[in-house]
Amino acid sequence: MTIKLLLRDKAFELKSGMTLRSSLEKAGIPLESVLAIRAGELLTEEELLKDGDIIKLVSVVSGG
Amino acid sequence: MKCRKCGAKAVINMAHHKLALCKADYLNKLPEQTERTIRKYRMFVRSERILAAVSGGKDSLALWDILWRLGYNVDGLYIGLGIDEGSDYSNASQRCAVQFAEARGLKLIIVDVEGEYGAGIPAMSRTTLRGHEKPCAVCGMAKRHLMNRLAHQGGYAVLATGHNLDDEAATLLSNTMNWIPGYLLRQNPVLEADRPGMVRKVKPLCRFYEREMAAYALLQGIEYIYDECPFAVGTKSIYYKEILNKMEADRPGVKLNFYLSYLMAKENGLFAPQADQEAEMLHTCPTCGQATTNPGECTFCRQVRRIRIV
Numbered sequence: 001m002t003i004k005l006l007l008r009d010k011a012f013e014l015k016s017g018m019t020l021r022s023s024l025e026k027a028g029i030p031l032e033s034v035l036a037i038r039a040g041e042l043l044t045e046e047e048l049l050k051d052g053d054i055i056k057l058v059s060v061v062s063g064g
Numbered sequence: 065m066k067c068r069k070c071g072a073k074a075v076i077n078m079a080h081h082k083l084a085l086c087k088a089d090y091l092n093k094l095p096e097q098t099e100r101t102i103r104k105y106r107m108f109v110r111s112e113r114i115l116a117a118v119s120g121g122k123d124s125l126a127l128w129d130i131l132w133r134l135g136y137n138v139d140g141l142y143i144g145l146g147i148d149e150g151s152d153y154s155n156a157s158q159r160c161a162v163q164f165a166e167a168r169g170l171k172l173i174i175v176d177v178e179g180e181y182g183a184g185i186p187a188m189s190r191t192t193l194r195g196h197e198k199p200c201a202v203c204g205m206a207k208r209h210l211m212n213r214l215a216h217q218g219g220y221a222v223l224a225t226g227h228n229l230d231d232e233a234a235t236l237l238s239n240t241m242n243w244i245p246g247y248l249l250r251q252n253p254v255l256e257a258d259r260p261g262m263v264r265k266v267k268p269l270c271r272f273y274e275r276e277m278a279a280y281a282l283l284q285g286i287e288y289i290y291d292e293c294p295f296a297v298g299t300k301s302i303y304y305k306e307i308l309n310k311m312e313a314d315r316p317g318v319k320l321n322f323y324l325s326y327l328m329a330k331e332n333g334l335f336a337p338q339a340d341q342e343a344e345m346l347h348t349c350p351t352c353g354q355a356t357t358n359p360g361e362c363t364f365c366r367q368v369r370r371i372r373i374v
């Protein structure tokens with residue numbers, strides 16, 4: 001009963017049944033710094049993540 | 065979470081505005097809001113020619129897309145910086161800008177720093193005391209110089225850049241932490257062309273969060289360079305953005321409030337014009353005609369001369 005968060009070359013495996021916001025908090029990823037995509041669809045932070053979900057995180061912070 | 069406008073499934077929640085929107089409403093909202101910003105700060109009008117500086121990244125391509133959709137007369141400018149460092153960064157960025165322009169039938173001006181001056185940015189920075197560890201200072205200087213020169217020579221009314229709210233808030237935080245009065249006085253959505261050789265500069269995205277711009281680019285299907293510049297790792301601007309994002313998580317709206325309150329405070333006279341001593345002592349570079357803080361050639365022209373000697 002897990003989900004996966006993928007951010008660049010890192011993967012975070014977490015319990016399913018939490019919201020995206022809680023999952024990001026658990027993984028120590030600031031919500032403001034990423035967008036989350038599941039099966040090509042952008043997710044809001046209140047979306048519930050279900051068993052087997054693979055969430056691609058897109059970093060939005062650029063610098064220079 | 066439902067879209068506040070139509071009740072469909074929301075794809076983004078802008079907590080600082082307490083506004084969740086679906087894809088269609090979000091893609092309408094951003095151009096509308098950009099139009100409001102353009103009018104509020106009197107950036108430009110439809111009869112004027114605009115040059116958008118594009119890097120191939122999400123913000124600048126989204127800016128170009130929005131201005132084009134709003135019906136503005138806007139060309140793009142891409143500056144090839146010659147940054148490779150094993151990642152093919154500049155070539156990949158250029159491909160994104162070219163594909164974007166071709167898909168929409170827009171005019172893209174491409175300038176290659178190495179072709180023009182005989183050295184790309186990393187090589188240029190190695191011939192100077194600036195940027196021994198990183199070429200970011202030389203890169204910023206060269207981009208500012210070239211963008212200004214090409215916009216001026218091309219007869220454009222304004223140069224538009226894709227600076228977003230996070231860029232502006234991070235710059236403001238950095239300038240505040242160091243109390244740099246000149247920079248604090250000059251940071252504006254519009255920089256007037258108040259010197260000979262200088263072009264008017266505008267930042268139509270200055271009220272949008274970086275996350276909102278990334279969402280717009282993704283939802284609009286804009287292919288942008290996702291990889292970061294290899295020299296951007298550990299830069300001060302990213303450090304300040306990360307701090308501000310931690311604050312934003314606890315207090316939604318803190319970044320927007322920080323920036324807008326600063327603009328308002330400045331409008332109300334918080335900073336005295338004489339605080340900007342550099343502006344009072346600006347000279348004209350005899351080689352390129354742009355403004356410079358010291359008499360004689362500007363830093364960029366001296367840099368170019370040094371490369372040609374080497």
